[in-house]
């Protein structure tokens with residue numbers, strides 16, 4: 101079948117601002133949106149820029165706005181979206197070219213929350229023990245692939261880009277609720293601050309956007325509640 | 332073109348599991364940079380699903396010697412046994428170390444790391460399937476990649492994200508650094524470094540149906556091959572039995588480890604005929620051949636009889652949800668069927684390169700079949716061939732390989748840097764690369780010579796002629812096709828002439844590596860007149876230990892390939908007939 105696709109194009113070397121380009125593509129309903137982008141790039145306009153790698157929703161490269169909603173282009177099939185299909189870069193981060201945005205501030209926010217296990221106790225020669233129940237407490241947030249779909253769908257983040265954003269809080273959650281970690285207090289201090297978890301207005305956009313099905317808003321609520329336990 | 336200079340002691344190319352593990356070892360002891368064409372967390376290690384083996388004996392009696400036996404037998408006796416001993420012995424500490432760094436392994440009731448069964452892993456040298464694979468649900472690779480990256484963040488390791496290395500500088504046989512292209516700007520960067528590790532991953536994109544990411548194009552092996560370094564055991568490419576039909580997306584062996592069963596169109600559990608004792612958990616080469624045989628005998632399912640079923644319907648919703656959540660989600664997303672209720676259409680998918688850059692057990696790159704070390708150059712992970720996987724890798728042994736030998740690469744860099752002085756590279760070090768880029772930029776675009784056209788023909792023809800079963804005829808035919816594609820590649824053109832995020836330019840350069848990988852695969856396969864592990868010659872069906880218990884070394888010789896051979900290092904296990 102023929103599918104009409106509109107892509108917001110922007111090339112900093114030739115354009116002053118973004119503009120829509122229309123493509124009519126021969127496509128199978130079972131193909132991924134990513135396959136459509138490849139068709140444009142490989143057989144029509146080689147200059148179309150987008151990130152991708154794994155092509156099955158596990159590397160987090162290709163979050164973009166499809167018909168107004170954040171998703172991974174490789175995780176959504178043509179038959180699941182209405183046509184014409186409108187594709188734009190994720191919002192709130194500077195566009196480098198076409199669908200590629202500058203991720204620096206996103207990763208800077210991630211690094212702010214100490215996204216690593218802190219435990220200076222002598223671990224011994226074998227693994228530390230952890231019960232399946234303790235392991236379960238942070239299972240959901242271990243799934244994050246840092247795709248930025250959540251953060252760039254957040255209305256608070258659009259207006260206040262100093263807000264660390266949902267993704268950073270998700271990654272803090274992963275350690276705050278890990279029974280092996282000893283730095284919860286420091287992490288929660290950071291998240292108590294002006295740019296931390298209390299900026300969240302529970303819009304739920306992040307939870308809807310997350311391609312890994314993480315309960316992002318719930319994780320933020322968990323973290324907010326946990327900050328009340330420190331002083 | 333703007334050229335920017337940097338000076339480091341060591342550079343690691345690649346930020347998958349192998350590159351990050353090397354970085355953790357090396358960073359405290361030198362001025363180190365990790366250069367990666369993808370953001371580290373986008374590396375394909377993150378796609379690994381099922382597990383990482385180590386004889387922890389958390390579920391049942393186990394020891395590393397049994398793991399070594401299985402690895403050697405699985406390799407069809409082509410692995411170097413001293414290297415396998417290192418892999419299996421160091422496995423235990425490697426898993427424990429990852430746990431200490433925070434890796435959220437799935438747990439047993441007693442709080443220890445959970446372990447599951449996997450193909451080819453047995454207790455007591457073949458008695459029964461072993462619970463040896465440590466796992467975190469079916470996203471073990473994701474957790475390894477995240478944990479190693481988190482550790483690097485905590486250490487403040489220096490990264491150059493979305494910088495693609497396109498050249499290495501070796502003067503008089505000594506490494507001096509690498510040249511990289513900054514994707515966002517098109518600037519060229521000269522990195523002086525006397526120790527360089529290539530951890531660039533695999534090259535599954537030489538085939539059409541593949542479990543590999545678009546980015547897996549054999550860059551490290553390609554760059555070195557073009558400098559005259561040989562590639563080892565390239566004829567051994569692993570096809571994983573269970574890729575989603577047509578898409579190639581992997582459904583981990585963990586599915587069969589948890590009890591999943593392969594069935595043909597009649598619903599028959601055909602593996603009972605091919606591997607009576609361990610059935611569906613036979614090593615991958617055997618299962619993939621069994622599927623290909625079923626299909627060629629008309630026992631495949633579907634209108635074209637070209638797939639088989641992976642049946643998980645008897646496992647129960649709870650096991651599927653707890654232990655196989657991701658892969659069952661892939662099936663729901665891409666095939667739109669519910670694996671709890673319906674069997675899944677699968678076919679073998681190009682998966683893992685046993686071959687690659689030859690190294691010794693300290694990850695030092697070898698420049699010939701006599702074991703001559705190339706000073707300052709290292710490789711680890713899927714880009715390297717130690718060889719611990721021989722002719723067929725066992726599942727879960729690659730995630731192990733990347734941490735064990737990644738660490739060793741880091742240690743070797745430290746030893747080398749502490750005993751040598753900094754090297755300098757002149758400003759014209761980037762000239763070869765600038766010329767290559769200028770040539771692509773200045774040529775008018777023509778569709779006939781476009782990258783996607785040539786690449787598509789390459790992938791289709793490799794799929795057709797150099798996949799699971801090979802013959803002299805199919806390989807000779809493929810040699811001709813490759814020569815023709817190589818000719819066309821000389822005139823390759825691109826349409827994007829810009830500097831910013833010009834991934835078309837990078838795809839054009841990557842295509843040359845894909846051609847190199849294909850040439851060496853086909854030439855090595857054509858010369859090896861026996862069947863061993865993943866290399867099955869229909870015209871030479873027997874394994875031939877008298878003539879072929881040796882590793883192939885493929886050298887670039889103009890536009891063709893020259894071969895040399897090196898004996899396999901044996902150890903405790905004499906080659907025997909391989910039965911399961």
Ligand SMILES: Cc1cc2nc3c(=O)[nH]c(=O)nc-3n(C[C@H](O)[C@H](O)[C@H](O)COP(=O)(O)OP(=O)(O)OC[C@H]3O[C@@H](n4cnc5c(N)ncnc54)[C@H](O)[C@@H]3O)c2cc1C
Nearest residue numbers: 345346347349368369376381382496532712713727729730
């Ligand atoms: C779907 C799937 C499932 C798997 N499951 C398992 C499993 O359960 N157990 C197991 O043991 N193995 C498994 N494997 C195999 C295993 O995951 C891989 O072999 C292993 O992760 C490779 O790691 P690596 O570090 O060598 O490379 P990768 O993780 O692929 O990383 C390569 C790195 O190199 C960089 N790079 C490449 N070229 C350049 C360049 N020119 N310049 C700069 N950077 C460059 C990339 O950016 C990337 O960071 C699986 C593989 C796949 C595909």
Ligand code: SF4
Nearest residue numbers: 244245247248250310
């Ligand atoms: S929480 Fe979900 S949407 Fe947000 S970065 Fe992680 S995977 Fe992406």
Ligand code: FES
Nearest residue numbers: 153155159160174
């Ligand atoms: S390409 Fe990896 S998530 Fe889409």
